[in-house]
Amino acid sequence: MKRLTRAQIVNGGLQFRQKKTGGFEYLPMAPTAIKLLEPLPDGPDEPIFKMPRSEGGIWTHLQIWVTRAGITKHVSFHVARHTFATMALSNTKDLYMVSKLLGHTDIKHTQIYARIIDDRKLEAVSLLPQISF
Numbered sequence: 001m002k003r004l005t006r007a008q009i010v011n012g013g014l015q016f017r018q019k020k021t022g023g024f025e026y027l028p029m030a031p032t033a034i035k036l037l038e039p040l041p042d043g044p045d046e047p048i049f050k051m052p053r054s055e056g057g058i059w060t061h062l063q064i065w066v067t068r069a070g071i072t073k074h075v076s077f078h079v080a081r082h083t084f085a086t087m088a089l090s091n092t093k094d095l096y097m098v099s100k101l102l103g104h105t106d107i108k109h110t111q112i113y114a115r116i117i118d119d120r121k122l123e124a125v126s127l128l129p130q131i132s133f
């Protein structure tokens with residue numbers, strides 16, 4: 001987020017170099033996400049988010065956003081990524097697509113989220129009322 005610039009938003013998505021793999025990625029953005037970024041800076045190399053350079057300063061900004069949104073749970077960038085993965089898998093049921101959206105090079109990394117979904121299914125079934133015979 002510190003380095004995200006206007007030039008990286010291309011055709012309704014983000015174009016960037018993946019930090020871990022070094023490969024170029026293109027990720028489509030939800031229309032709501034694009035609206036939240038408006039107005040975009042004028043210059044292509046201008047950062048979209050005016051944030052402190054320190055990790056502590058960024059953490060403080062994130063907590064302000066969380067509070068303003070009325071979220072009462074613990075939130076971090078990693079938790080947000082985890083939530084996105086779980087929600088995307090719950091709604092699409094497409095492990096391969098979620099793997100690509102997360103930038104995973106191996107689908108086995110994404111399978112962790114499939115296990116979470118399985119646990120949630122088990123939890124949902126266990127909440128059903130018992131039937132007496």
